Amino acid sequence: MKRLSAIGYRPGRIVVLFVLLISAPLTPVFAQSQDVVEDAAPAAIPGLVVAEDSAAVEFPDGITFTLDASTTDPIAELELMYRAPGLETFSVELPPFEEGTTDLTIEHPIDLRAGELPPGIDINYHWRITEDDGDIVETPEQTILWGDDRYTWTPLSGPNVTVYTYDADPAFQQEILDSAERTITSLAESYSVELEQPVRIWAYAGKDDLYGALAPNSEPWIAGAAYPGLHMIMAILPPGDHGEVKRVVSHEISHQVLHQATDNPFNSPPQWLDEGLATYWQESGRDRFYSYALEIAATGEVPPLRTLNGNFPYDRDGATAAYSFSLSAVMYILDTWGDEGMAKLLATFEEGITYEDAVQQGLGISFDELDRQWREDLIADAQQFGAAGSTRFGDDGGGASPWPSLGQGLALAAESLILGLVVLIAVIAGGISVLRARRRAHSDEDEEGELRWGEWPAGLEPSGVPENVHGQRGW
Template identity: 50%
Template sequence: MLLCLLALLPALAAPAALARQAVAEAEVVVAESATAAFPDGIDFSVEASSPDGIAEAELLWRPALEETLTLGLPEVVPGPTVDLDHRVELRAGALPPGLDVHYRWRFTDADGAVLETPERTVLWADDRFDWRPLGDCLVTVYAYSGDDEFQADVLASAEATIERLNRRFGAELTDGVRIWVYDSGDDLTGALAPNSEPWIAGAAYPWFGLIQAVLPTGDRDELARVIPHEISHLVLYQATRNPFNGPPAWLDEGLATLAQGTGQAALWERVADAAEAGELDRLRSLNGQFPYDPDGALLAYAESLSVVRYIVDTYGETGLSKLIAVFAEGVSYDEAVERALGISLDELDEAWRAAAPAQAERELAALGGTTGRGGLGEFEGFLLASGSLVMGVVALVALVAGARAFGRARRLRPEPEGWGDGSVLDSRPMSDPVQEQRA
């Protein structure tokens, strides 16, 4: 762990000096550097020489946690020595700041022999601020404002959520997570792609293990909603990652809202109202993208929480653990439910819908009553940590209700009994990140 902590420091320091090395398999001497020039891109430079001459040079790079390489082709004048500069343009939002970028150079000499340098790493980060890292290889929280205690609370909340999800449901985080905490929405704006909406106040990228969040120092209600919810999305994504199929939206969002420590009253009210009116959606309709209208979105998230809670109440933590494990195999939604729970997806749908009215009233009673049926008043608090809202929903809510929505690029009762000890505050990836709206 000490090595992990020490490794964080050079990444936040000034651009690395030229690294000189000899490629053992061939007589190529290389001096190279990589400098992040936020927000424009990363500047790569290399000097290479070989007695056999260098005919071609290629830059191969990839973001951390990604296997696919991107090829850069600097212009080369063949000769015994080449001095090359190549910029990877990132201003258009190709990569969110906060990631390690791994790279190496590949040279082809005049005889056609191909030689590669060892892989190196450069941090692509928002260098407008003096970031303080706190954490280890599993979770690192970066902050530039506020006190150390609040930053430690963010870290503790993330680590506690990871531990609970693993202990209760077998969902294991295999790759590290980075959380970049911005003090205000205005500060975050500079880290977003050009022409991003002015109300955006956060984004998460499960496939990169990255969260960007606006958490003003001392706002522990915000912390209790946002961090457990978003960590849940990252954990489930990593626990079920496969090349074929991911969990349905109702499982992803249901588990994330279950993990949250606050803001669930509006969800259970919406379930109760829909159940009473006979308007609960079919479970199959919650497999994919949720509705765009605010009330439809609220209902979809509420139903997701209700379904996941029903599975835990009926089949126990073991049942949900089995469901998560089966989805890691990339099977269909129908096969996953049948193998894990022993019933069909349609049978789960019918059983949940039958149990929902009593379930919602029971949960509301546990919360101490309602906050007023049918309104969007608590939609603001809920959406703050909602990970999969599409841009259309958030924009519409901004116009209709002035809500605040936390979104992920992908991919609420008090803690259930046994969920935590109370000492800590409590994806399917999509092509573009979905962001959180500011107040």
């Protein structure tokens, strides 16, 4: 088997065909062998007779694809092409076969244990056959759900989101869906940002359950992952934990909406804007971050805003400060320019322009001027109101620490390490691709866009736990 790569692209906005029943429970997933796709009556393809074209999920190992077909002319090349919906390029497998034959009986497994494609997404696939005379025939594209079939998942769908649970009562599942849909509606009404493709939320009841869905040797503190480029979230939402729903769902949905609304080949919003908005739209936990920002600002030590454009620090204090300052920067923009100003600012990022140009066009001032005004305003607020017990949102009673109670916190994943490895692998794969003039790819977003979050490693726990410190741009 050969596996080839092609890089140098960004996933475009391709509409996913998705059947949604508004607020109505559906048949449990995997209960009816939906992890197997069969083509009982394939359409007629000139020069190709297909007896079987199927795929079967073998979680957590991968997917086995089966093709039983015959052609009129001898076969020179056989390719299995697959991708997640929304990606422009395919991953390509070259299953072994007898060159020159006209009959194919192929059973080809794809190993997905390394996390190349996370469970919980659809996989579109088809076969491409090149004959000796250069003619190419392809089978129709089919779709299979690459999912965690250890559990019998029950989906609940709204206009934009489908929530999957296996150990939660209908009321709790509805609460998750309502929080997600409510956030999408609020963001659209406030800033005219739309969710163009539906999002899936897979709600795991506990850490051990989720860990079984992650790649082998994943860090034991990981407590979730999200993939904006694949429109999917995996989260630990223990049944009945209403606080986690308020904290996690709205925050993560904000990232999904902003990603879709600003997606372009050149740039993405700065981290402080993405995280600040996500924290602002949480339904709990915001006052703790606001108070923490005031506490630091009271010392006069407010960093320049552009230092928060990229990745946040990994240590507890640095991460907490980054999220707190990001929230306060978003609050300042909304207090000064209102929803209309924020909407205009967000609209500029879809054009892929620089941060300086985006701020100038969106807010009418330079980035440096925004930075100066925000820091002066935050320090003035800190001196006037102090930090202890300061509230703006009334959702958690304020308090100087953003860490709530022991054992519930989340910690930053090693984002830079993940991205660094992705870039290195991409460069190597790209070289191979050029030399072989072949194409196999998986989305930049499904790795670079992967967001992970988790608990603090044993022995490194803070005195409390973080309210919402997580990897990259998600919980």
